[in-house]
Amino acid sequence: DQQVKQNSPSLSVQEGRISILNCDYTNSMFDYFLWYKKYPAEGPTFLISISSIKDKNEDGRFTVFLNKSAKHLSLHIVPSQPGDSAVYFCAANAGNNRKLIWGLGTSLAVNP
């Protein structure tokens, strides 16, 4: 049973436009959410995170929004660049548990 769901396997956007990647979760005990980015033949790299006490966290072109009532978070990339083309994973954990629960990923293609 997938506790973290990324329902869009792929997304294609034009360079300069906004990319919105979505993630839903089912476990109300999750209190920390992260986005990772993965290029082919490399390990995932941490991108941005958000605690459940916040509803928004921003870092440069990347913003994560959390809607706890809907158990939904989204990653916004503005403006999108070709170098953002990668697989994006949503992950969550609860309390001091260091084990992350992962979504299946969304492959983003940013077209020049």
Add this chain to the structure above:
Amino acid sequence: NAGVTQTPKFQVLKTGQSMTLQCAQDMNHEYMSWYRQDPGMGLRLIHYSVGAGITDQGEVPNGYNVSRSTTEDFPLRLLSAAPSQTSVYFCASSPRPGEQYFGPGTRLTVT
């Protein structure tokens, strides 16, 4: 800092062979873990360790062993390789709950 390093990058094994995937980190992180990534399956946790001498199973531990004799090293052993273990393996270390640093991965093929 080298971060998290993994060796080898690529490996081909025959069914029944054993081997050890090496993982090392130089960031003094207590928490380390092993994942496998298969198409359409995301990242699945194999084993993890919260410190030297302490290991525990993840969601797909069968066919794998781990040990943690030092903070730096966390090797993953395949006892008797099977084609179902063909995958990309990632090692990660973590300084705090949630955030993890990954190695570059080992691509394993079992024929």
